[in-house]
Amino acid sequence: MTYLRNCWYAAAWPHEVSEAPLARKLLGHHVVLYRTTDGVAHALEDRCPHRFAPLSMGRLIDDQLQCPYHGLRFDTDGACVYNPHYDALPRAAKVASYPLLDRYGMLWIWMGDEPADPAKLPDDFAFFDDPGFKAVSGYLMVEANYQLIVDNLLDLTHAPYLHPAFAIPGISAGERLKLTTTELVRLPQRVIARRWRKNCPPNGPTRTLFGFTDAVMDSRSHMHWLPPSLIYFDAGASRINEAEELGLCLPAMHAITPATEHSSHYFFAQARNRLLDDAKTDETLLAVLVNAFVNEDEPMIEAQQARMGGETDVLALDPVLLKSDAAPVSARRILAQMIDAEQAG
Ligand code: FES
Ligand SMILES: [Fe+2]
Structure with a gap:
């Protein structure tokens, strides 16, 4: 199904998002929502690029989301920043990250290709x-x-x-x-x-x-x-x-x-x-x-x-x-x- 993409969609109530990752399917995509220790909410694609485990089943370590399966860790931009397996960080090891906007009592997500534009939220x-x-x-x-x-x-x-x-x-x-x-x-x-x-x-x-x-x-x-x-x-x-x-x-x-x-x-x-x-x-x-x-x-x-x-x-x-x-x-x-x-x- 084709959705309008360059716009804000309601993703979660702010109180739903904590340091415990939350899995939510949005516009047909698996998304994980979580909050780093500075209180800021983040949204990443909820699928590890290694063997496709849900990152939402993992946990935060030093504000990095650790994959529950083999331990790759991702930062808030979706880049793999830690690999416990001694080999180099695979260049392709990254997941999509989605801008969030905390406004009017709601966390809004932007899933389009254009840069997120807060002015587009009515x-x-x-x-x-x-x-x-x-x-x-x-x-x-x-x-x-x-x-x-x-x-x-x-x-x-x-x-x-x-x-x-x-x-x-x-x-x-x-x-x-x-x-x-x-x-x-x-x-x-x-x-x-x-x-x-x-x-x-x-x-x-x-x-x-x-x-x-x-x-x-x-x-x-x-x-x-x-x-x-x-x-x-x-x-x-x-x-x-x-x-x-x-x-x-x-x-x-x-x-x-x-x-x-x-x-x-x-x-x-x-x-x-x-x-x-x-x-x-x-x-x-x-x-x-x-x-x-x-x-x-x-x-x-x-x-x-x-x-x-x-x-x-x-x-x-x-x-x-x-x-x-x-x-x-x-x-x-x-x-x-x-x-x-x-x-x-
Ligand atoms: S599936 Fe995520 S590290 Fe292997
Ligand atoms: Fe009604």
Whole structure:
């Protein structure tokens, strides 16, 4: 499968990476992530060039990653710097090393041939560093192509059907869709699927988790897709005629990274501007999200992938398209063009 390469993908939460090497498959490549004693995280190809043992099964010695099989050691650039077998260091003894960027609460990896460019990471996730917000986060491994997860996020018309916890008490799924106004914004490298309801009862969690008692509010859920497979979700609810930033703001990051063409890492972080120091809110909010993603979205996306057989491109199967598919289809087209351009270049 051909992926966009000269861009940043979420590789791991920083807390996952320590001096104990972590194996992770990213874009079809075996990668090992580890931290040297100065606290800096590194990523190398997870395959020794000698007999192809996983370096992730080895350990760090003096900040060098030692192969668990015959003891070759590699530095953070992937060069073999120590050979215990008395012969000279083989010139070919090196593994690929991948630049990492520690930003917005995430370790991002660059697997392209062009020099890594930090400016290519969108700044939509800056809420992570804003003391006015508090985030909870999680991780799922989904047995499906990464673009099916992006489709799911970009088409929230599934929410009233798949996610009963987000229901609006007293309003049916069909009525809720009717009350929701939508707008699609297509930019050269961004698709925004905007959805809002003015002057309507807010959803369950706005009341139960955040304590709003207003009978009606202005609610929004705007999904921004950023290539290749990042989502900035701008959700919230504000009092009638109140500025959005004064109301409940729930910005979120969804970062999806292909492991293989049929499996994906799904990292999510959900921030809030209310009840920042309340551990109970952390716990309840995370439980609501984990329930939605793990018990509702993930089984559906995996079942969808299973019904698609080995096919990874949903459009190749000539699906029936609804109006709400405009956003995911636009994102797929933009990404396909970017991948084509990168390959041609
Ligand atoms: S397989 Fe790594 S040193 Fe032999
Ligand atoms: Fe969902």
